[in-house]
Amino acid sequence: MTIMRDGKYITEGDFRDMDMSTIISHMVGREIKEKFPRVQCQKGKPIFEVRNLNAGRMVRDVSFTSYEGEILGFAGLMGAGRTETTRAIFGVDPRESGQFFLDGREIKINKPMDAIRQGVVLAPEDRKRDGLCTKLSIRSNIELPNLDISSGKGGVVNRRKVTEMVAKAKKEFEIKMPNDEVDAGSLSGGNQQKLVVSKWLARESRVIIFDEPTRGIDVAAKVEIYNLMNQLKQRGISVIFVSSEMPEVLGIADRIIVMCDGRITGELDIEEATQEKILEMATRFENKLTADQMPQQAHN
Amino acid sequence: MEEKKQNPVKKVLSARGVGQVVTVSIGLVILCVIFNFINPSFLGKRNLPNLLRQIAPWIIIGIGQGYVLITANIDLSIGSVVGMSCMIIATLICNGAHPVPAVLVALVACLATGVLNGSLVAYFKLPPFVATLGTQTICRGVAQLVNNNMNTDGITGAKFGAAAKTMTNIFYYQKTLGVFNTFWIALILWVIFNFILAYTRTGRHLYAVGSNTEAAKLSGVNVAMTIIKAYLVSSFCAFVLGLIVCSQTSTGTTNAGMSYETYAVAASVIGGISTMGGTGILSGVLVGASVWAAMDNGLQMIGTQVGLKNVVVGLIVIVCVLLDVIRRTGMIGRRKK
């Protein structure tokens, strides 16, 4: 096996001679003390509340609150309705009922721009299709949801403002790119995810929802994303994430909400959470599951 | 990785879309030199304004088709809208209307078509090929129905014939500063629509929708409105060309504009606007239109056989689309410095 990093050759050796942590440290360039860096934070006041959200079969009477200083994880099996919940919150999919409260005041979200303007943003599950415009430049991607800020009279874009935005994002998130004109689609998975987040942080976002934050990202970059989520938590931004990887949920979340068949079936603080409890809540309506919602044995 | 400081010329050349435009421009210049060598009338006093006036129509509808292509859609109704515009204006004038209201009625009809196209594609989710094929047929039908399936009489003989004559002069027969007005009109339209595309919010939305429609939606872009805007621009440009054709022929002909949508695609594609959406700049339309018209004019000036022009231009279009596909799929990262 040969290990490379940043386009340079690092080392090679027989696969059987290397253990996981050695491989990882070569890939990253430093030792990873833990796969899931956890940061303790004081849980503060409620930031974002969802009440009685109903959107078709997959989102049934969902209500929850997220707090300052905590990362809220949504666990469940495929088809539990978590992605649909995030999309309903973000205003992408229509909903039958539901109210949203930000810092105690009710807000209206009927389309994505409403959510974005009020600071509720989404990093979607399918990055390449829904998260970034892969044919456009990095600059264009950062600019796109922020055009209301960076454009003036008649919709004319202020290029200087955008350049500043991009420079700030690049520095803050350490996105590795040769220049800001390359296609967003040419970045690595980790850098793409950083780009997705950076475009939301170019404006004052209060709630960031991640749907499968580290899917398709290599081991080293995963850690960077977890660190990023921790940083956001420490800045007082509400971090909510959906993940089908049990270790990830248990490793990073401070509180876990479990969904099954469109409904919330349980809520656990991290201290009391175990795999068995989560799995039980995730399969509560097992006899009502259809064929394509059968529990996946791959989870461990 | 450090960003290298680029000298300004290199910076402009490496900007998106410019590469293809420059390449095609060079090819165009070489072609013109060759044509002129064989027949010196090509760049002569009479043909230069003539050639510029022949480029104008393709610039105009190239702009519209370009806008639609950038959103990863297509507008097959352009030719029929040109015909509809021409017929409505001519028929109304021949029936006693003053050119100004006649033109306004045509404008409304064409803009309505744009809205229809955009709505079918954006709200009813019809594939653009199918939707605009439908409107292509409908608009051609309207063009024929408007005067009972017949070409109109001359508009200069109608009640407001003098005003009609002025209209034909303004839009086709007169020159300003030695160049036909038709070309200036095309140029002005280009300046306006290029500004919108390159420097405003709407322009950014158009590219985003063409790149990844879903991602654009999740970045807050109103995808439906953006698509409708693109089709509106396309129908507006077709309306203008219809007005020009009406001025050129001083009548309404039911088959005006036939197949023009394909020439509009050619002008856009030669200039680097991808049929897959999200890329290309409007300067490409200027070059693409010029290549199209120069080939038509030049090949005729040097006396080549009839079919040859179609073969040659068809090959050029294929090569340009191939280049685009290779760039999209085989060499992503080519622009990294």
Next chain:
Amino acid sequence: MKKLFALLLALVMVLGTAALAEQYTIYLVTMDLEDMHWVSVNQGAEDAVAEAKEAGVDIRYVWTGPTVGKNDAAQIECINNAYADNADVILLASNGPETEVATIEQYDADGVKFVYVDSPANSPVALCTLATDNTEAGRMAARTLLAALEEAGVTEGKIGIVNINTSTVSTQYRENGFREVFADTAFEILETQYGEGDAAKSQEIATNFITQGVVGLFGCNEGATVGTGNAIAAEEGSTVLGVGFDKSDAILQLVVDGKLVATTAQNPYNMGYEGIKVAVEYLTNGTTEFEDVDTGVSMLTADYIKENGLLG
């Protein structure tokens, strides 16, 4: 003395060749470049140009026309290009009577002269017109069909007209002349169908007419006639009588085979030939007064074709 004489002779020869070296550019702009009709016009023009060359008049002759089918805007561009290529005289078969007028008059003011062949435009500035009287030609075709029907003992029934499109004036006039003759008869002429002059499309239309039970058919130009004749030939034992327009080998064969009663032959060759003659006369002698010429039509029946060896 001898030297002076030689010098003078040389001078005269040089001046003479200089005068001969003046080359005129004459353009022929037709409605399209495929129809046999225009090919014949061009043939006549080419022959006249060759004759003129032999007589010492150097002509650069170019034949052009829309390549996309009958299209007014495209034809105007052909005229524009002819002007841009420094044409001295343009022979024009105008698509429509009004559409080319502004262009013609603009270039006429700049010294380019026009001669109308086959279809005149409504501008009097041209030197003259050499054309078929299309309305009269339509009447002749109708009379021939009427006679043939009466001879076959058919005195009433439906007649189908296969025309080209609604924008071509010449074929419209033929239809008008045709309808005029049938107006007072017991025959009923059905709604005209348009095949764009395309033989295949016209054949479909004619076959539909036959299915509707027509007793007679009229094809208004070459393509329409070929389609009409083929449709009649395809119906085994059909008694439908057809007349057509123009003469290509295909049409002559159909007439000889008895599928068509007759075809109306124009004289496109003469239009081209005489048109060039007019142009040359103007260019060399400055004549501007010319008489219009009705180049006439003849009804070609099977007998006529065989007698005159027109086929083969």
